[in-house]
Every structure is written in structure tokens, then in C-alpha cells.
Amino acid sequence: MAKIVIFNIIRFLALILLQVAVLKNIGYYNIAVAFPYILIVLLLPVGTPNIVLYILAFLTGLSIDAFYDSIGIHTAACVALAFFRIFFHKITIELDEQESFNTPSWGNMGFKWFSTYILLGTLVHHFFLFLVETFSLQNFIQTLISIVLSCLCTLVIIFVISLLTYHKKSRIIN
Amino acid sequence: MKNLWLFLVRYNSVFWFILFFVLSLALVVNNNNFQRSSFVNSSNVVVGSFYGKVNSWKEYMHLADANKELLDENALLRHQLQSFISNDSITEVLETDSLDDPSRYGFIVASVVNNSVNQKNNYITVNKGSLDGIQKDMGVITSNGVVGSVLNVSPHFSTIKSLLHPTTKISVSIDSTTSAFGSLVWGENTESRFAMVRDIPNHVKLYVGQPIYTSGFSTKFPKGVKVGYIVQTDIVTGGSFKDVRILLTTKFEKLTHVYIVKDKLAKEKIELETLNEENNG
Numbered sequence: 001m002a003k004i005v006i007f008n009i010i011r012f013l014a015l016i017l018l019q020v021a022v023l024k025n026i027g028y029y030n031i032a033v034a035f036p037y038i039l040i041v042l043l044l045p046v047g048t049p050n051i052v053l054y055i056l057a058f059l060t061g062l063s064i065d066a067f068y069d070s071i072g073i074h075t076a077a078c079v080a081l082a083f084f085r086i087f088f089h090k091i092t093i094e095l096d097e098q099e100s101f102n103t104p105s106w107g108n109m110g111f112k113w114f115s116t117y118i119l120l121g122t123l124v125h126h127f128f129l130f131l132v133e134t135f136s137l138q139n140f141i142q143t144l145i146s147i148v149l150s151c152l153c154t155l156v157i158i159f160v161i162s163l164l165t166y167h168k169k170s171r172i173i174n
Numbered sequence: 175m176k177n178l179w180l181f182l183v184r185y186n187s188v189f190w191f192i193l194f195f196v197l198s199l200a201l202v203v204n205n206n207n208f209q210r211s212s213f214v215n216s217s218n219v220v221v222g223s224f225y226g227k228v229n230s231w232k233e234y235m236h237l238a239d240a241n242k243e244l245l246d247e248n249a250l251l252r253h254q255l256q257s258f259i260s261n262d263s264i265t266e267v268l269e270t271d272s273l274d275d276p277s278r279y280g281f282i283v284a285s286v287v288n289n290s291v292n293q294k295n296n297y298i299t300v301n302k303g304s305l306d307g308i309q310k311d312m313g314v315i316t317s318n319g320v321v322g323s324v325l326n327v328s329p330h331f332s333t334i335k336s337l338l339h340p341t342t343k344i345s346v347s348i349d350s351t352t353s354a355f356g357s358l359v360w361g362e363n364t365e366s367r368f369a370m371v372r373d374i375p376n377h378v379k380l381y382v383g384q385p386i387y388t389s390g391f392s393t394k395f396p397k398g399v400k401v402g403y404i405v406q407t408d409i410v411t412g413g414s415f416k417d418v419r420i421l422l423t424t425k426f427e428k429l430t431h432v433y434i435v436k437d438k439l440a441k442e443k444i445e446l447e448t449l450n451e452e453n454n455g
Contacts, residue, residue: 020224024290050186050190051190054191054194057194058194058197058198061198066218066221067224067225068290068293069295069297070295071201071202072199072200072203073202075198075201076195076202079194079198080191080195083187083188083191087187132202133294134294135202
């Protein structure tokens with residue numbers, strides 16, 4: 001248990017560092033920006049209680065917001081991501097597995113499950129992020145383009161990170 | 175009652191979601207509408223000193239540019255000093271306006287520890303704060319243009335709302351001599367090099383390459399700071415005002431040092447204005 005907590009804290013620090021020290025300076029005019037920090041929320045242990053999950057997502061968003069000077073925007077997107085995560089886990093993971101504290105990673109869950117999970121999660125997060133940021137439906141096409149292009153950037157970086165940290169364990173779902 | 179409880183437990187994720195989502199939206203709205211000073215921004219000690227550390231590595235890459243900029247400014251100041259000395263006999267004759275008193279404005283040098291140009295709302299963090307005499311709403315300039323205004327201040331850091339922000343509005347004049355005024359906004363741009371000047375009266379003759387200066391109406395900026403040059407004049411908006419697109423002289427992506435403008439008469443002006451509010455209330 002202590003090992004899981006420490007792993008998650010290290011992941012939190014490393015991804016926030018990557019996001020604000022490196023990726024904040026890279027991007028094409030707010031049109032294509034990468035936010036791989038969402039892995040912090042996506043990779044929390046499967047059995048995390050809902051309320052804890054929401055609080056951690058809220059705090060993750062708030063820390064990113066502090067560095068981006070955009071109070072509330074990333075927080076809202078992260079909370080939406082936490083909601084998606086709960087829903088997705090409920091319909092795809094078997095009941096007895098939902099109680100375990102496994103990390104829902106590539107090695108644990110298999111590529112098919114993991115890629116769907118990351119793809120949909122990124123879409124949900126970026127959709128809420130850009131919608132709350134614009135706070136209107138004006139220029140919706142432009143917002144949509146930003147969402148799609150940013151999703152691609154985020155996905156590429158997330159898969160690179162996942163490949164680098166890949167190690168195969170006992171498979172839960174084939 | 176039992177059913178209600180079961181219902182709440184079964185859909186607890188939805189209720190928590192609504193609660194947290196509304197909470198974060200409240201944060202967004204609060205921050206956008208009132209710009210209250212909150213703790214969670216890059217002027218707080220943790221975030222500010224982190225960016226300070228990162229910047230201490232990054233600034234080596236911009237040393238050449240920063241040096242060149244300072245040399246250029248030195249040359250300009252030396253040039254101005256020369257004309258000041260040689261025109262000595264004339265200045266005695268000229269009447270001095272107390273509002274144009276050159277000692278009215280003080281400048282505080284600060285170095286940029288964090289800067290963004292590719293967001294929708296861009297902010298800058300600098301390494302001087304309230305201990306160095308910086309207050310909210312002060313104007314910020316560089317040697318060759320305007321930057322924005324101070325948004326939040328902590329003892330050692332302050333955040334600046336950059337010109338590249340949808341709500342920044344700066345009063346500017348076309349040329350330093352004509353009496354035509356407009357307001358400078360970033361507009362619908364995504365590029366950090368261009369901005370718009372809005373609400374210029376239709377009768378004013380404009381041409382490409384015409385310089386734009388600050389008007390000095392507010393206490394934020396002194397009069398006559400160069401802002402940019404007109405690059406496009408034929409933007410039709412339909413009213414009795416016209417818009418122009420300008421090329422900014424400030425290089426936002428290469429910002430290393432900024433000057434924070436301290437207006438010595440600001441206190442007097444604000445005291446006078448609070449008297450107005452007392453009368454109203």
C-alpha cells in the first residue's frame with residue numbers, strides 16, 4: 001500500500017514538472033498543446049474511492065492552474081476526467097477487480113483496453129478544457145480544431161511515456 | 175428515506191461530479207469577472223520561486239539578445255541625452271507643464287521569470303513584488319514598447335496581465351502630435367506580434383507604417399511610449415469608428431527585463447477619486 005502511494009506521489013511530481021517546465025513552452029499558439037499530466041488522474045489505482053478520486057483530480061487541476069495562471073479551467077477538466085474514469089471503469093472492469101489497487105496501466109490491462117481508455121479520457125478532458133476556456137460557443141469550429149489537434153499531441157506523448165515505463169505483469173483483461 | 179439513501183449511494187459519482195464541477199466553474203467565473211487576488215497563481219512563493227529556478231537556467235540562452243537590447247537602449251538614451259544637453263538654451267524658454275514633469279514617473283527594473291505567448295490568456299511573472307514597491311494595476315513597459323499591467327502582487331513576485339490577453343485595453347494615440355485616440359487590444363489574434371487599435375474616429379487619416387504611442391490618459395503609462403506601427407488600415411467595422419492592425423514593437427517571446435512604471439501622482443489621483451465615491455454613497 002505504502003509503495004503504491006509513493007509511486008503515485010512520484011508520478012504526480014514528475015508529470016507536473018514535465019508539464020510546467022517543458023511542455024508549457026512548446027505548442028502552436030494554443031491550437032495544438034499537449035497535456036500528458038492527465039496520466040496522474042488516469043493511472044490512480046483502480047480501487048480508489050470516488051470521493052478521494054475527485055479530491056485528487058481537483059488538486060491536480062488546481063496545481064496545473066497555479067502554474068498556468070488559469071484558475072479553475074484545468075480543475076474543471078480534471079473533475080470531468082475523473083467522472084469519465086469512474087464511468088469507464090464501472091462498465092469495463094469486472095466487479096472483483098474493481099476492489100483491487102492495481103494501476104490501470106498498459107502492462108496490467110493490455111493494449112486494447114489501455115488505448116481506448118487513454119483515447120476517450122483525453123477527448124473528454126480536452127473537450128471540457130477548451131470549452132471552459134473559451135466559455136462560449138462562438139468560433140466553435142476553431143475550438144473543435146484545437147481539441148482534435150491537442151488530443152493528437154497529448155496522445156503521442158502519453159504513448160511515448162507509457163512505452164518508456166512499460167513492464168508487463170499478470171494480465172487482468174485480455 | 176431508505177430508498178433516497180440508496181439512490182444517493184448508487185449515483186454518488188454523479189453527485190460528487192456536480193459538486194466539484196460547479197466548484198471549479200465558480201473559480202473560473204470569480205477569477206474572470208472580478209480578478210480578485212487569490213493565492214493560487216504564479217505570484218505565490220512556491221510557484222514563483224520554482225519559475226525563478228527554471229529561468230535561471232533558461233536565461234543563458236537569451237543572453238545575447240538581452241545584451242543587444244540593452245546596448246540598443248543605451249545608444250538611444252545617449253542620443254537623447256546629447257540632444258538634451260545641446261538644446262539647453264531652448265528648454266529654459268519652454269513652459270513646463272507640471273503633469274509632463276519628467277520626474278513624475280519612476281521605473282522599477284524586474285526580470286521575467288515566467289512568460290507565455292501561446293495561451294489564450296497570457297501572463298508574465300517577474301521577480302519583484304510589494305517589498306520593492308510594486309502595487310496592483312501599475313503599467314509595465316520594456317525599452318521598446320508596452321507589456322501590460324500588474325495583476326497580483328506577493329512580497330517577492332508579481333504577475334502581469336500581458337497585452338496578449340483578451341481583457342487588456344490600453345489607451346493609445348496615433349502619432350505623438352495628433353489628437354486622435356484609440357484603444358489598443360490584442361483582438362482575435364493568435365500571433366504575439368500583432369494587435370488591434372479600435373475605435374479611431376473615421377475622419378482621421380491613417381497610413382501604413384504610422385507609429386502608435388501611448389496617450390498617457392491613465393496613471394499606468396507615461397505619454398509617448400512607442401507601441402507599434404500600423405500594418406493594415408482597411409478594416410471596415412461599419413460604425414463611425416475604424417480599426418487598424420498594428421505590428422507591436424515589443425518582442426513578447428524574447429522578454430527578459432521589464433520596467434514597472436510607478437506614477438508618483440497616482441496616490442493623489444486615487445485619493446481624489448475615492449472622494450467621488452464617498453459623495454455617491
